[in-house]
Amino acid sequence: MIDTLFALSSGRLPAGVAVLRISGPEAAAAVLALAGVLPPPRVARYGALSDPRTGEELDRGLILFFPGPASATGEDVAELHLHGGRAVVAAVLRALSALPGLRPAEAGEFTRRAHANGKLDLAEVEGLADLVAAESEAQRRQALALASGALSRRVEDWRVGLVSALALIEAGIDFSDESDVSGEVTTDAVARLARLKDELLAALTDAARGERVRDGLVVAISGPPNAGKSTLLNRLAGREAAIVSALPGTTRDVLEVHLELAGQAVTLLDTAGLRETSDLVEAEGVRRALARAEGADVVLWLCDAGSEPPPALAHAVKVRTKTDRDAATPEGWMGISAATGAGVDALIARLEREADRLGGREPALITRERQRRALEIATLHLERALGDFGGHEELRAEDVRLAVRALDQLIGRVDVEDVLDALFSTFCIGK
Ligand code: GDP
Numbered sequence: 377m378i379d380t381l382f383a384l385s386s387g388r389l390p391a392g393v394a395v396l397r398i399s400g401p402e403a404a405a406a407v408l409a410l411a412g413v414l415p416p417p418r419v420a421r422y423g424a425l426s427d428p429r430t431g432e433e434l435d436r437g438l439i440l441f442f443p444g445p446a447s448a449t450g451e452d453v454a455e456l457h458l459h460g461g462r463a464v465v466a467a468v469l470r471a472l473s474a475l476p477g478l479r480p481a482e483a484g485e486f487t488r489r490a491h492a493n494g495k496l497d498l499a500e501v502e503g504l505a506d507l508v509a510a511e512s513e514a515q516r517r518q519a520l521a522l523a524s525g526a527l528s529r530r531v532e533d534w535r536v537g538l539v540s541a542l543a544l545i546e547a548g549i550d551f552s553d554e555s556d557v558s559g560e561v562t563t564d565a566v567a568r569l570a571r572l573k574d575e576l577l578a579a580l581t582d583a584a585r586g587e588r589v590r591d592g593l594v595v596a597i598s599g600p601p602n603a604g605k606s607t608l609l610n611r612l613a614g615r616e617a618a619i620v621s622a623l624p625g626t627t628r629d630v631l632e633v634h635l636e637l638a639g640q641a642v643t644l645l646d647t648a649g650l651r652e653t654s655d656l657v658e659a660e661g662v663r664r665a666l667a668r669a670e671g672a673d674v675v676l677w678l679c680d681a682g683s684e685p686p687p688a689l690a691h692a693v694k695v696r697t698k699t700d701r702d703a704a705t706p707e708g709w710m711g712i713s714a715a716t717g718a719g720v721d722a723l724i725a726r727l728e729r730e731a732d733r734l735g736g737r738e739p740a741l742i743t744r745e746r747q748r749r750a751l752e753i754a755t756l757h758l759e760r761a762l763g764d765f766g767g768h769e770e771l772r773a774e775d776v777r778l779a780v781r782a783l784d785q786l787i788g789r790v791d792v793e794d795v796l797d798a799l800f801s802t803f804c805i806g807k
Contacts, residue, residue, distance in 0.1 A: 381481035382472045385806035391460030402477040403452040417443050427471045434467045435459055449486050450493025484803030498788020499527045513639035514589045518739040527741050531787045538780050541568040545773045573758045579741045583748040586740025592641035593731055596669040599678035604697040607714040609646040638728035640735040674730045682706045754782035
């Protein structure tokens with residue numbers, strides 16, 4: 377007999393409302409034990425919940441029942457909407473744990489059951505994890521598309537295309553005595569494979585954008601010491617995130633501020649002033665600063681003297697600072713005064729354009745490294761399958777089969793357990 381799981385599925389207590397979720401074969405019995413009645417499917421009923429052992433009323437709230445398989449997990453599911461007090465929730469959880477066949481759910485266990493019952497494939501589970509973690513509009517949109525099966529459907533289409541090409545190749549092998557028929561079906565199969573390869577490549581090309589949106593864009597603020605980097609960061613963040621100091625070289629590590637620009641999650645890095653230094657700690661800071669700045673999606677090069685950035689940062693947006701002291705801004709530079717705020721709006725507008733350009737408007741199909749790698753492998757096999765096999769069409773068929781397998785891995789039809797274990801450990805309890 378499978379355990380019936382229960383957990384608090386809503387957030388931190390105290391809160392206005394707390395939602396407890398129960399999933400498994402004993403869900404209906406549990407509701408009956410606490411509420412005395414089972415509401416009709418998917419209809420909210422208000423009522424008292426009592427401890428079955430003592431008969432003492434614990435709380436009053438909404439009760440919902442979703443019979444499987446038409447439920448979130450595919451099993452019978454009940455939801456209790458309680459007052460969101462710590463003692464209320466603790467009392468109801470205690471009453472539930474005293475019931476036979478019930479036990480507290482582990483992190484991600486409801487979703488694991490949903491997956492086991494065919495409600496969600498691996499890509500959709502990943503989308504759900506991202507949706508719960510989404511902080512920006514772009515992340516939300518992208519995660520919702522993934523959780524709703526956008527990638528899974530596309531992969532399914534590709535798979536169907538590959539399998540039909542495979543059928544043609546196999547037919548060609550069967551007809552290999554009649555070289556006309558055989559040659560024709562092979563040409564047709566190869567044409568189909570070539571079209572599919574282009575589609576896979578297009579999705580791969582877009583994957584970097586998907587991963588960037590998921591992880592958030594990184595904007596590094598770089599420049600010589602005392603250029604006004606920390607002051608700008610504080611102004612952008614609207615709070616005192618970095619230590620602003622009149623002594624050069626005080627920002628020794630990399631400071632981060634998270635914010636949303638043009639709907640994209642953005643991490644702003646304030647990096648140590650780039651200069652030659654004999655101070656070992658500061659030298660380490662400078663080394664890290666350069667490395668982080670080089671890896672950033674956008675680099676702002678701040679300088680109050682208007683000196684050019686080092687070659688590694690030649691692509692940086694050049695910002696002449698402290699224009700309140702001296703307004704001479706070189707050609708190709710933006711001028712700002714973090715002290716008075718002059719030019720900062722134009723700089724933010726520039727950053728928003730960059731965020732928009734890098735993140736795009738439409739959600740990307742591929743958003744995780746794991747998905748990208750599986751798609752890369754599928755594309756690789758597909759490219760091989762387009763080669764000349766000198767009549768050994770069974771080798772072409774084998775490459776197509778390997779491409780199909782990689783697609784199956786992408787959406788978790790095969791080899792799913794390790795990925796799932798790692799993934800569910802990132803879920804919270806009650807999800
Ligand atoms: P960082 O080393 O690049 O992070 O520079 P800070 O932000 O710590 O600033 C260095 C010094 O320049 C501090 O004394 C700031 O008050 C000053 N400063 C920063 N921005 C401006 C500005 O826009 N105008 C003026 N006049 N001073 C500024």
